[in-house]
Amino acid sequence: MSYKTIVGLEIHVELSTKTKAFCGCENAYGREPNTCTCPVCLGLPGATPVLNKGAVERAIEIATAFHMTINHKSTFSRKNYFYPDLTKGYQITQTDEAIANDGYIEIDSESGEPKKIGIHQIQLEEDTGKSLHTDQGTTLMDYNRCGVPLVEIVTDPDMSSGLEARLFLEKLRNTLRYLGVSDVKMEEGSLRCDVNVNIKDTESGERSAISEVKNLNSFRAVEKAIDYEVNRQIELMEKGETELRATRRWDDAKNETVVMRVKHTANDYRFAPEGDLGPLFIDDAWIEEVQSRMAELPDAKVERFIDQYGLKEYDAKVICGSKTVADFYEEVARHFDDYEMLSNWFMTEFLRRIEVTDDGEMDVPFEAEDFAYLLEQIKSSKINNNAGKKVFRKMCEEGKKPKAIIDEEGLAQIGDVAEIEAFVKEVLDENPESVEQYRNGKDRVVGFLVGQVMKKSRGKANPQMANELLTKFLKQ
Ligand code: ZN
Ligand code: MN
Numbered sequence: 326m327s328y329k330t331i332v333g334l335e336i337h338v339e340l341s342t343k344t345k346a347f348c349g350c351e352n353a354y355g356r357e358p359n360t361c362t363c364p365v366c367l368g369l370p371g372a373t374p375v376l377n378k379g380a381v382e383r384a385i386e387i388a389t390a391f392h393m394t395i396n397h398k399s400t401f402s403r404k405n406y407f408y409p410d411l412t413k414g415y416q417i418t419q420t421d422e423a424i425a426n427d428g429y430i431e432i433d434s435e436s437g438e439p440k441k442i443g444i445h446q447i448q449l450e451e452d453t454g455k456s457l458h459t460d461q462g463t464t465l466m467d468y469n470r471c472g473v474p475l476v477e478i479v480t481d482p483d484m485s486s487g488l489e490a491r492l493f494l495e496k497l498r499n500t501l502r503y504l505g506v507s508d509v510k511m512e513e514g515s516l517r518c519d520v521n522v523n524i525k526d527t528e529s530g531e532r533s534a535i536s537e538v539k540n541l542n543s544f545r546a547v548e549k550a551i552d553y554e555v556n557r558q559i560e561l562m563e564k565g566e567t568e569l570r571a572t573r574r575w576d577d578a579k580n581e582t583v584v585m586r587v588k589h590t591a592n593d594y595r596f597a598p599e600g601d602l603g604p605l606f607i608d609d610a611w612i613e614e615v616q617s618r619m620a621e622l623p624d625a626k627v628e629r630f631i632d633q634y635g636l637k638e639y640d641a642k643v644i645c646g647s648k649t650v651a652d653f654y655e656e657v658a659r660h661f662d663d664y665e666m667l668s669n670w671f672m673t674e675f676l677r678r679i680e681v682t683d684d685g686e687m688d689v690p691f692e693a694e695d696f697a698y699l700l701e702q703i704k705s706s707k708i709n710n711n712a713g714k715k716v717f718r719k720m721c722e723e724g725k726k727p728k729a730i731i732d733e734e735g736l737a738q739i740g741d742v743a744e745i746e747a748f749v750k751e752v753l754d755e756n757p758e759s760v761e762q763y764r765n766g767k768d769r770v771v772g773f774l775v776g777q778v779m780k781k782s783r784g785k786a787n788p789q790m791a792n793e794l795l796t797k798f799l800k801q
Contacts, residue, residue, distance in 0.1 A: 328524045333482035338507045339515040340383045346451045346474035347374030358467035366472030368413030380474035383506040385615045391444045393428030401599035410454035418450035432492045443481030450475045487551035491544045522554045533558040540574035550575040634664035647681050660697035678721040690724035699727040712736040740787045749794045752777045763799050
């Protein structure tokens with residue numbers, strides 16, 4: 326039997342505007358509960374919403390980055406439902422006349438081939454408040470998040486595995502982070518993801534009921550939940566069992582999905598036009614104006630790094646995989662122009678020692694100039710490569726300046742011919758059998774003898790000079 330996995334995602338992204346979507350309240354995370362509220366976002370009778378221009382412009386940027394068609398006219402609707410975190414009794418959102426449609430994000434799929442994942446729609450809407458369930462069995466409400474602008478991103482069902490969904494989300498998050506339109510932090514809820522997954526028997530065409538999985542708090546959880554659902558649905562189908570479409574949640578501790586509610590009927594939100602907000606008109610001039618000040622996107626940065634710094638495609642993708650890393654590369658490159666050596670150091674020592682978090686943050690305990698200074702010392706043979714790695718490790722661990730470390734540790738390379746010659750002569754005297762072997766045609770002993778010179782100089786001799794001098798004396 327063979328099955329095709331069908332995955333679509335619904336992603337909610339909080340926009341990092343100064344104020345909320347429809348009022349002047351501050352849009353900030355982590356404030357004292359209920360200190361960023363007003364009659365509009367609390368939904369008090371008679372209060373009227375006014376659309377935040379900054380939210381619209383961020384949505385235009387997102388739509389552009391995802392190659393979407395931006396609609397010149399879009400409208401707002403009321404999505405009616407009752408829940409304590411929604412005091413108005415409805416959420417302002419967009420439905421079939423949303424701000425943008427029909428785009429895509431290109432990912433490097435499992436096979437390594439590029440694959441386009443369709444974006445069906447993005448819609449502007451508002452966030453709800455937050456319920457805090459206490460250990461005492463009570464629930465407290467914080468309305469600071471009420472009315473925070475959201476973009477809901479609805480993909481086409483184009484992903485065919487858990488891994489592909491994760492790769493898609495990573496690209497999406499990276500793109501949004503490059504744009505600077507959102508913090509995109511899953512643990513703070515500024516990026517949230519729901520999954521729709523089902524399978525299709527490729528021979529009979531039979532499809533399983535769609536599972537909608539919620540409560541996913543990491544991309545890893547998204548991947549695991551999809552893989553879990555696929556296996557569960559295949560098992561059911563092979564037993565000939567069917568089930569109703571259901572909403573499930575991911576239980577991270579148990580590593581399984583659990584039913585929250587079965588959908589006997591479609592939800593009826595009684596969508597109605599939002600009478601307090603007119604249509605949103607966006608003309609080409611506005612779109613062009615917003616696009617003209619957009620930040621560089623990840624794919625464009627990769628291309629530029631290949632052109633400008635001559636990087637290999639793979640290296641450019643790794644370095645540009647995080648904007649903070651790419652920015653730091655460019656800062657060092659302003660002071661050190663052997664870009665290939667620089668990227669080698671980034672790909673190995675730098676990324677091995679500097680941790681980049683899921684939020685794209687990193688803590689570098691030295692300045693770009695310090696890194697450039699170290700590389701310059703190595704390039705000009707003032708210290709050798711191994712000493713350079715040692716200095717770098719100390720820069721990371723102790724935050725000291727490279728010059729101070731080189732001086733303290735006495736790492737400066739010996740590049741003086743007379744000094745190295747003295748070591749070479751000693752080594753040759755002490756190893757007559759190696760000299761003999763060399764004369765009998767065993768060139769490889771040179772490596773051993775260089776090692777001896779390095780040992781004698783406590784690692785400080787310039788290895789290349791040691792090699793040249795040894796060869797010279799051996800040939801005499
Ligand atoms: Zn407000
Ligand atoms: Mn939504």
